[in-house]
Amino acid sequence: MSLKCLFGHQWSGCKCGKCGKMRNEGHNWTVLEGKCTKKCSICGKEYTIEHKWNGCKCEKCGLIRDEGHKWNGCTCMICKQYRDENHKLKLENQIKRCEICGIVKYDFDAVKQITDQKLLLEIALSSDNAARAAVQNIREPDEIAKVAISAKISDVAYLAVLKLNSLRCFDLLEDVATEGQHESISKSAYGCLKQISNENALKIRSERIKKATKHASVREEASRVFSLLNT
């Protein structure tokens, strides 16, 4: 205690006007504008007061909680939170689209009948189970390579690599080895190149791949093969 206040502090709310000592009483609470927080105007201490919930959202401060949502199918009408269920699916040319969120759902057998290449690519790149059916019907090698590089489902990307392999699309397999999203797929694509390329071409491709690929395991393998062939 400071000598100044030897005979008692001079409290002004939570703070002594003479020595500056604080105490945990006498705070001057005010509610912060647009928040569910009270703050002492003297010492700055804060605490949270009760929210006023309207379903999942506090009417006063706008805070969102993960309960009390007002679901309209897949989307909460208050906070727009999304769930992958209860979609309002409407059939439009062989695919089903949700009227609320726009998500597309496919039917595996229906997809087998689709020939529209643009639509097939969209399906093959999606995480829908029918992507496996879609990739089988894609004809253009460039489009197949897009699937191998960017498909969300790695099995689907692998099917695309096998197609590129049987079509002997060397350049595209090299693109997949370099740019594929899934490391295992890039590795498979490089594996195909090792089997179908002649030595000189493989050496040139391996040199480019080891410089450009973003996957460590592919880089190591390409470096190894390159040094073997470069002696």
Ligand SMILES: [Zn+2]
């Ligand atoms: Zn004092």
Ligand SMILES: [Zn+2]
């Ligand atoms: Zn205070």
Ligand SMILES: [Zn+2]
């Ligand atoms: Zn609140």
Ligand SMILES: [Zn+2]
């Ligand atoms: Zn909500």
Ligand SMILES: [Zn+2]
């Ligand atoms: Zn939906």
